[in-house]
Amino acid sequence: MKARDERIKSLSDLFASIRTVKMYAWEEALQETVHRLRNVELSWLFRANLLDGVLDSVYTASTSVVCTAKDARHVNLRKCGFSWSSPKEEIKQDHLKAVNLDVRPGSLVGVVGFVGSGKSSLLSGILGEMPCTVGRVVCTGRIAYVPQLAHVHNMTVRDNILYGQPMDFDFYEEVIAGCRLIDDLNRLPAGDLTEIGEKGGNLSGGQKQRISLARAVYSRSDVYLLDDPLSSLDPVVGNGIFETVIGNTGFLGNKTRIMVCNQGSYLRYMDKLVLVHGGSIRVYTNVEDLLADPDSPETLRDTARAEVMHSCETEGPETKGGQENESAGRVTEKEQQGSNKVGIFTAISRSRLSGWQAMVALVVFAVSATLLTLQQLWIKVWTDVSSAHDEETTEHDNDSALEAHRASWVGVLVALCVFDVACRVVGGLLLAGSSRCLSWRLHSAMLQHVLGSPVSLFDSSPRGRILNRFSADMDFVDSRTFLSGKQSVQSVLFTVAKVVVIATQSPNVLLVGALTVLIVFFGLRLSVSASYKARFFESVVLSRLLAHVTETLECLSSLRAYGVVRRTCDRFCRLADANTRGYSAFCDTYKFTRFITSTCGFVVVLATLLLNVVFVDKWDSSRIGLAMSSASSVPLAMMYLCVLLFNMLQMVVSFERCLEYSELPAEVRLTRV
Structure with missing residues (x-):
């Protein structure tokens, strides 16, 4: 009805x-x-x-798996156009057009741009979620994806990280340590066996984001698509995770990584920068080229320059920062199986x-x-x-x-x-x-x-x-x-x-x-x-x-x-x-x-x-x-x-x-x- x-x-x-x-x-x-x-x-x-x-x-x-492994860690986009339009529409206006991008294996690529410019859409296009209207997308190897809004499931913390993979205790301990989860797990009543509520209701935003990142690291994938994974973390924790996990000296140092950056402090660590603006992209070899390009948006250049200078001034040894305010873990209540009363x-x-x-x-x-x-x-x-x-x-x-x-x-x-x-x-x-x-x-x-x-x-x-x-x-x-x-x-x-x-x-x-x-x-x-x-x-x-x-x-x-x-x-x-x-x-x-x-x-x-x-x-x-x-x-x-x-x-x-x-x-x- x-x-x-x-x-x-x-x-x-x-x-x-x-x-x-x-x-x-x-x-x-x-x-x-x-x-x-x-x-x-x-x-x-x-x-x-x-x-x-x-x-x-x-x-x-009363689509299947997006990618299958061939030549690992390679991402290539040739004259691609991406659109969210319905297939039934005769006239389509691409949200991203004429996209040419070649990511060499093992490199760290940063994606920058204004809010709503299409940074997440670019990752969705590579992932296969956003339809490619023209051109060709080549993405080989196993993919791990960390969305901007972390996806956690109504199951234990361990199951959320393993995601169906077999348990490797040594590597698992390294992953949760690198993602700064040890202190959080120690405060949960059952440790990593604590059940997460629906949509992670008993976790803070930073905890959910770090669990999502730990899941990606533990998957041992070839290509990592990271949609602003450090936005929910305080600067000290974020810098530590970038250094031990995402950066060229971290766990993923030899993996292909494409990371959306809304913090200019990480731009100088990128092997390549991709500027998304006006429905198209521009590729730069380093942050200096981006700042020197007169065709790039002036507001973006000023913001990036200020954040890069601030990060250089404040960089120092890592200190133990404050953790996010998190609620105590608990098991989701089981639904009543029956009543003691006669129905x-x-x-x-x-x-x-x-x-x-x-x-x-x-x-x-x-x-x-x-x-x-x-x-x-x-x-x-x-x-x-x-x-x-x-x-x-x-x-x-x-x-x-x-x-x-x-x-x-x-x-x-x-x-x-x-x-x-x-x-x-x-x-x-x-x-x-x-x-x-x-x-x-x-x-x-x-x-x-x-x-x-x-x-x-x-x-x-x-x-x-x-x-x-x-x-x-x-x-x-x-x-x-x-x-x-x-x-x-x-x-x-x-x-x-x-x-x-x-x-x-x-x-x-x-x-x-x-x-x-x-x-x-x-x-x-x-x-x-x-x-x-x-x-x-x-x-x-x-x-x-x-x-x-x-x-x-x-x-x-x-x-x-x-x-x-x-x-x-x-x-x-x-x-x-x-x-x-x-x-x-x-x-x-x-x-x-x-x-x-x-x-x-x-x-x-x-x-x-x-x-x-x-x-x-x-x-x-x-x-x-x-x-x-x-x-x-x-x-x-x-x-x-x-x-x-x-x-x-x-x-x-x-x-x-x-x-x-x-x-x-x-x-x-x-x-x-």
């Missing part, structure tokens, strides 16, 4: 920028925006439920969310079931009276008496049928209103408590997990509450009505029915418990799957650059398989329950047949017909109840997961004195 997609998109944007929202106290304004979208969604859902309620009542009367009773206890309509609807459906019982008993009495009347009347007055007799009985039966259908329609309308009330109140409570929760909730819970509550779980509540609730209530009451009819004709069947009820009860107790856990497992894995997809899309350029797309896809497949296993277990419990209920239903039919036909001296055709017609529908009714039970169970599990977010603790409110 379009309205639902717009609401989920709005929530995704809201949760992605939750810190900004809380900083400016925009919660209420954005909450109103989501409420408007929710109102539109519920209006369409309410119309569909109304239509279904009426019809149902009358009727029952259906939890749903019943929160029936206040549904409003008064739900209770009135139950009474109306009970009246409908009573009318159904009266219809069947009325037909039986009518048959008995008609048989006796036929024997007493003569052939002369038979026609007139029969017509009068039939009209009175038919009139009562029609009245019972009309009232029955009317009760079903009214009950369906009341449940539709109740379902809308429940969906609105539950969604509003969830949104209010999530937005009112501390920011730590968004650090410990991946965005995909939160969105799963507002999308998949909320969708189950929206779509299943009305349909499953209405059909379950009707089926239970109508099955009870049929059993009452059978009991009036053959009370001994109640003994067999009581035995089958006990068997069904214990079978349901076992299967519902198993299916409840299976459904929770499926929902939890789905949250992890959505979080993995969200994280993958945000780090796509790094995944392609390091050639770990296949590993990421394999993890997606493992999560998808786990989700399928949960669903398969849920289906198995459903099959088990259906087998028990259908078997017990056939036992009731057999008992009714034996007690009314075999073990009686005198047959009563009307009694046998009514008892057998009611009993024959019991197996189908019980199997249908099984389907409804499991549909209802899915809704209850989703309802509990939504209810959990509607009871989140609120953050402390500051009061003005």
